């Protein structure tokens with residue numbers, strides 16, 4: 222069969238052969254046979270990572286998506302044990318009617334639980350709840366030496382820490398036991414306001430973040446001069462009164478890949494201006510369904526196709542508090558000057574809750590994420606942005622990355638050698654090969 226699985230950015234273009242399994246007891250023989258035939262392999266969740274961290278160096282992945290069942294639920298304590306290929310959306314479909322929600326969710330509900338652990342994902346409540354790993358009670362791990370490990374903060378604690386944010390390199394996660402949070406309704410009460418520049422963003426964040434569970438900002442990456450970093454600030458909390466309902470809007474779809482990227486400097490400038498002006502100058506309260514608040518992009522299936530056949534790269538960095546404002550200004554000035562970027566540009570203050578994961582990405586500071594259509598001149602812009610991130614003590618997010626240098630990675634993630642010492646020798650990704658060799 223032709224290889225067909227890609228990463229979300231469709232760059233680098235390295236289609237993967239999928240080796241599927243349906244039952245947990247098929248995993249040990251499958252891991253043994255794929256790794257002995259192709260030397261190495263890698264678990265693959267649902268391909269929502271943007272760059273090459275979900276692509277196997279051998280281009281043969283173990284597709285975990287069909288290992289997707291509930292094993293045990295406790296609706297009194299809000300603890301579920303699920304197989305690792307289940308998506309966050311499938312967990313929510315059962316948890317919400319019972320009055321529970323994910324403690325931490327990224328901006329897509331189509332990530333699997335295994336993928337959420339392996340990248341130790343974070344969401345709009347990093348400042349109040351930390352990362353996915355902060356709510357992971359235990360999990361089961363299959364290693365290629367036919368060893369099966371149960372891991373928790375007290376059982377095999379080193380492997381527990383290495384696997385959270387461990388990029389799928391320590392073994393195949395079979396199942397996970399996760400702590401949910403109680404909710405009264407599935408709605409979110411939000412407050413929205415637009416801001417005129419980066420200084421106003423930091424002032425709003427200091428004023429509002431500690432009062433709300435969730436916070437995030439959209440920014441106009443092309444705004445320049447005194448308007449650098451202008452955008453829209455959004456905070457939210459689970460509503461106290463209302464119903465517990467699943468959103469059932471049928472998703473839209475982009476049926477084919479256009480021959481060229483639909484995102485260019487002209488379309489972007491107009492979109493950004495209209496979007497910014499559409500938002501109020503004073504805090505306005507609104508009520509929103511959980512899907513439109515947490516997962517606006519999931520409404521359009523295959524939205525990654527708008528970038529055309531060459532795909533796109535996401536640039537996501539986090540800058541420590543001490544240098545965040547200055548570095549963000551430099552980054553945004555450089556991006557605006559280049560005239561490149563995307564409508565989807567997100568600024569978020571991260572908090573100081575420490576993750577148990579060795580290679581977890583967030584740190585106490587500010588994170589910036591935006592997409593760029595793949596073009597030959599991207600290299601030059603990224604090398605300039607990398608320099609700003611390096612000098613300000615920040616780092617890039619492996620889940621989104623397709624370009625970071627090995628030197629930058631090793632400097633920003635000094636624990637990488639500990640992960641390497643615990644890596645399962647039969648598992649390696651294109652990302653890991655690129656940044657460690």
Ligand SMILES: Cc1cc2nc3c(=O)[nH]c(=O)nc-3n(C[C@H](O)[C@H](O)[C@H](O)COP(=O)(O)OP(=O)(O)OC[C@H]3O[C@@H](n4cnc5c(N)ncnc54)[C@H](O)[C@@H]3O)c2cc1C
Pocket residue numbers: 229263264265266267268269270271274275285305306326327328329331332333334335336337338339340341342343344345387388389390392393394395518519620650
């Ligand atoms: C629209 C969108 C919004 C996003 N927003 C955010 C966000 O807000 N915050 C954030 O942190 N991330 C975000 N992401 C990134 C995404 O949440 C992560 O990349 C996530 O890890 C993808 O999960 P996946 O199941 O698709 O895994 P994949 O992308 O397939 O794989 C990711 C990693 O997990 C490993 N893996 C997968 N399954 C297993 C398993 N069973 N056992 C061991 N290892 C495994 C893989 O080897 C790989 O290293 C977003 C992505 C999209 C597309």
